[in-house]
Each structure stands twice: as structure tokens, then as C-alpha cells.
Amino acid sequence: MKNYIKDQIKKSYETKQAIYENEELLNKIVEVCRACVELYKGKNKTILAGNGGSAADAQHIAAELVGRYGFDRPSIPSLALTTDTSNLTAIGNDYGYDKVFSRQLEGMGQEGDIFFGISTSGNSKNIINAFEVAKQKGIKTVALVGRDGGEMAKMADIALVVPSDSTPRIQESHILIGHIICDIIEKEIFGDGVN
Numbered sequence: 001m002k003n004y005i006k007d008q009i010k011k012s013y014e015t016k017q018a019i020y021e022n023e024e025l026l027n028k029i030v031e032v033c034r035a036c037v038e039l040y041k042g043k044n045k046t047i048l049a050g051n052g053g054s055a056a057d058a059q060h061i062a063a064e065l066v067g068r069y070g071f072d073r074p075s076i077p078s079l080a081l082t083t084d085t086s087n088l089t090a091i092g093n094d095y096g097y098d099k100v101f102s103r104q105l106e107g108m109g110q111e112g113d114i115f116f117g118i119s120t121s122g123n124s125k126n127i128i129n130a131f132e133v134a135k136q137k138g139i140k141t142v143a144l145v146g147r148d149g150g151e152m153a154k155m156a157d158i159a160l161v162v163p164s165d166s167t168p169r170i171q172e173s174h175i176l177i178g179h180i181i182c183d184i185i186e187k188e189i190f191g192d193g194v195n
């Protein structure tokens, strides 16, 4: 069993190593960080959504920004569309689960916001529908995905595709990337910035 555990850990760091060596993906992460920093100079916010483990990632990342990541500073506006059970159950019940994020984005998204859709397959219909609403409203879209990127990577303004076919390994890399983005936003806006 210990060898199995070691193998899982190895697969996790090998996925992260592949990101570390992927200049194109690293450049896109830089692009996302710059877009977020720019957004926060105005009255805009980031909005995030995902299903299952990715729902947890969405609210985890939003909380890093609204609360704090590394040091005390003013709150940074960020909204996870995964947390309001009244919205989720009412929209799911009345319009269908495929609309749970798009309907909230329609109501709460504003031009200039950035919407992060988090999905390991890149094919979750409720995120694809939210991407469509985002485009109509002038909201920039970031796909945090894996595998071949799915439909979401084709639709997004910026697609961060983790080079792995394993759902847990992709999720582990998503939260790594999410943490790095929160870290950089916080330091660029309220700290000494990063090189």
C-alpha cells in the first residue's frame, strides 16, 4: 500500500512538473493574473463556478480573495456561484441543473468581470451555458480545465489546460494554479508586486 501511495504522490508532482515546463501554459497563467489585476483597478470582480471537487475549488479561491491569502489587506471582491443553496435548488428545480450557473451569472455578472469555469473534462453543460451568458454580457472567460480542454477550452478567452487525463491530478493542479493567481493578485494590488 505504501508503494501505491508513493505512486499517487509521484503522479501528482509529475503533473505539476509538466505545468512547470509548459511555457505556453505559464504564459497564459501570467495573462490571467494580469487581467485580474487590471479588473480589480475598477469596480469589477471575479466570479467562479464548478461541479463537485471543482465547486469546492471555486469557493476556496473566492474565499482567498474576499478574506485573505497571505497577508492582511482590504477585501478583494470575488463570488463563487456554488454556495447559495436557495439559488442552486430554485434554479435547478425550475429551470434545470444546466442553468444553475448561467442564471446566476445573468443576474450578478457585470461587464468587465472575469468568470472562471472550473472543470476537469471541460464539458460540464452548466459551465458551458454560463460561458455563453458571459459572452453576451461582456464578461471575460477563463477555462480552468484538463484532458483535451473540451468545449470550454474552445469557448474561453483564456484556457488553462492541465496536461493530464486524471480527474484528481487535474484538480490538484487547479488549486495550485488558483493559489498562485490569488497570491499574485494580492501582492500586485496591495503588496510589493512580483517580478
Ligand SMILES: O=C(CO)[C@@H](O)[C@H](O)[C@H](O)[C@H](O)COP(=O)(O)O
Residues within 6 Å of the ligand: 051, 052, 053, 054, 118, 119, 120, 121, 122, 123, 124, 167, 168, 171
Ligand atoms: O472531485 C471529484 C473527483 O475527484 C468529483 O466530485 C468531480 O468533481 C465530479 O464528478 C464533477 O461532476 C466532474 O465534473 P467536471 O470536472 O467534468 O466538470
Ligand SMILES: [Zn+2]
Residues within 6 Å of the ligand: 053, 167, 168, 171
Ligand atoms: Zn476530487
